[in-house]
Amino acid sequence: MLWIAIRMLTGDRQKFYGLLFGIAFSTLLITQQLTIFVNLVERGASGVYNVPTADVWVMDAVSRTTDVNFAMPSTALDKVRGVSGVEWAVPHLRGSAAVRTQEGDLEGVNIIGVDDATLIGLPKNMVEGRTDVLAQPDSVIIDDVGVSNLFEDGQSPIGERLELNDQRAIIRGVADSIPSFTSQVVLYTKYSQALRYVPGTRNRMSFVLVGAADGVSPSALAAHITERTGLRARTRDEFAQDGVDFIIQNTGIPINFGITVVLGFIVGVAIVGLTFSLFIRDNIKQFGALKAIGVTNRKIAGMVGVQASMVGLIGYGLGVLGTVGFINAFSANPTFKGFYIPWQIPLISLAAMILIIVLTGWIALRGVMKTEPAAVFR
Structure with missing residues (x-):
């Protein structure tokens, strides 16, 4: 039965390729936009990542990121150097x-x-x-x-x-x-x-860069510096996250990319749902014939599920490969330097594709379940 389902699917090449295009395009749009979004917001932490030797960043209480900061007097450097647990402290x-x-x-x-x-x-x-x-x-x-x-x-x-x-x-x-x-x-x-x-x-002076002494954790040192000096002290990871949060909270990037991702999902549902429904409608007599020879609704549902899964997996793979190709094609462009695809993004795209397949497959399956075996003789 499963082999028959695959032959039915690939027999109508136009609709088969239309289904693949819908899934692949939707996957490409979702994966690519999420990848660009993540890499862009991580640029807010680039100033911290470019200084790998500093365990703690010390700044004025109103400073938020490496680019949004308020200068401190030079005496702040001596205050920080006087805190126990500080191995070294330099101006920045x-x-x-x-x-x-x-x-x-x-x-x-x-x-x-x-x-x-x-x-x-x-x-x-x-x-x-x-x-x-x-x-x-x-x-x-x-x-x-x-x-x-x-x-x-x-x-x-x-x-x-x-x-x-x-x-x-x-x-x-x-x-x-x-x-x-x-x-x-x-x-x-x-x-x-x-x-x-x-x-x-x-x-x-914008910042004081601090190295923690042996046996002193950066988080404990940051808390100690804040307590002793009244300045804002953040560990390297905390300050990097501050830069990312600042972009998310103060720009329209999350909304704009979120809209694009949602549109990619809607386009996928629309194209795949319409094409799959047309495929089922054109093959309704074949499903009726199978029912007439005793094939149960459960087996029919399994056949439709195999068809949907086959299209979904191939289309998903093509979409992810398209995203990888896009990143590699623009890797030489300085704007895209260091761009990568976090492992969570393909999983999010996979979840979106499964949801698209389940929705469109369920809609198409309803018509098959209502088909009477006598339909083949009409």
Whole structure:
């Protein structure tokens, strides 16, 4: 019986391919949009992920993310260093400025000042050059995404001279970093140099990066720093999650992507439901003939279930492969750098496809169950 069901399904190629297209397109839309959504909101934590050595981030009480922060006085660094359990603490500056290139173009950039002595605050890996180039005068390191935004394709940024706040900056290295949510150009330099590049205010230090002593957990240390100094201290994971939550709560991204996912589900139900119903209607005499020779409704339901499952699994596989192909095709684009498919997303898509198949199969099955064996003789 099951083989007969498969032959009936593949015998009508137009409807068979229509069912596959509906499932595949719906899976592709849901999986791709959820993948882009997750990777975009995770960009809110990129500033934290690019500093892998810091166990705890200390900031003003009103600061929320690496990009939404309120500067602290320099005395905050001494307060943090005086807390027991702190192995080391260094200043960290994050600000914005406008850079003028040699061609006269104006570009907004993020300036990140790292500790002069230890260079804590730099990304872990370099694409070109070494981190010790910051020891040279007026040196900056640009992120690899910024290279594509600031320079033409194929042009090396090494040695290029920029103008930052009427100060000279020379690019001497390229860092391999996770792009920010806005994919803006990022320039890394020493903390003392960053003070010259960022427009001056009374307080300049954005964060204090802290390393926990041996045997001290970051969460316990963060709570101790907050208690002793009155500043806001967050562990690396907590502060990364703060960046993600800030984007979710303060942008329209979740609503927009959610609407697209829902539309993908509705399109899948509409296309598959309509096509499957037409397939059942065109084969109603065959189902009637099977009933006439003694096939029970239970076996008929099993046949329809096999047909729906076969279409669903093949269409789902094609949709997931389409998403993988999309991510790989745009992997070289700086906007999509580091994009990946979390393992939970294919499972969500699979659950959506099962629901689509169950709904459309149940609707189509109702017509088969009502068919009388005599229908074949009419």
